Amino acid sequence: MAKLILSNGETIVDQCWLDDGRVTIGRAKGNRIAVNDLSVAETHASISSVGHDYILEDLRGMTLSVNGTPMGRRILQHNDVIELGAFNLRFVDSKSSSEIDLERTMLIPGLKFNPDRRPQDLEVTQDLHVPSSRAASTRFPSGHVRFLNGQRAGQKMALDRVVATFGEPSRGVVVVTRRPKGYYATHVEGDSLPRVNGESIGKEPRHLHSGDRLEIAGVELEFALDQP
Helix, strand or coil: CCEEEEEECCEEEEEEECCCCEEEEECCCCCCEECCCCCCCCCCEEEEEECCEEEEEECCCCCEEECCEEECEEECCCCCEEEECCEEEEEECCCCCCCCCHHHHHCCCCCCCCCCCCCCCCEEECCCECCCCCCCCCCCCCEEEEECCCCCCCCEEEECCCEEEEEECCCEEEEEEEECCEEEEEEEECCCCCEECCEECCCCCEECCCCCEEEECCEEEEEEECCC
16 A cells, blocks of 8 residues: 655654545645645645556645656656655555556546636546656557537547546546546546446446447536547
């Protein structure tokens, strides 16, 4: 199991094992990782468990410094260091330290939707910082979804990024991830589980095939692979 280690200089201040939930980081005492530094926001960042990965996300609409590089989101890798004022937060995942699994790195089968960022959007595609270990020769499929109802009925949306997020946080959110072996739909949050062809997809990633129909928070989509 992965864990976080908060330190100030050479002094370890706090440690936290990461489970299947969501860990918030900030100055406020209600955060699981509380950082006593005025340069850190009360609710500064979050780390979410998604499949076998952990996604770091800035919650201030700004960027975080990870290993000295500014970024808004990142799939955390073993020994990543998040800079928080005078403190460092190290991500330790011994299970992944021995090798880099390309397919696991590219699969992000869940991403916590941030309702404060775009509350008016029913769907939003989000970019992630993906580690540069990806081989340049890796080929990805090309696909799209067509909206079957609602204000966007008849419109098509290309699935040309690693992750596309659909739904409403209060009802249900699903991500569609683009992997070398195809597209996968995964439930992220909300009480209502998305359905594919009338069946609940449950908690595990669902491999999508051309013609599949997705129902997400009252919106119906039809998935299709583009012809080569």
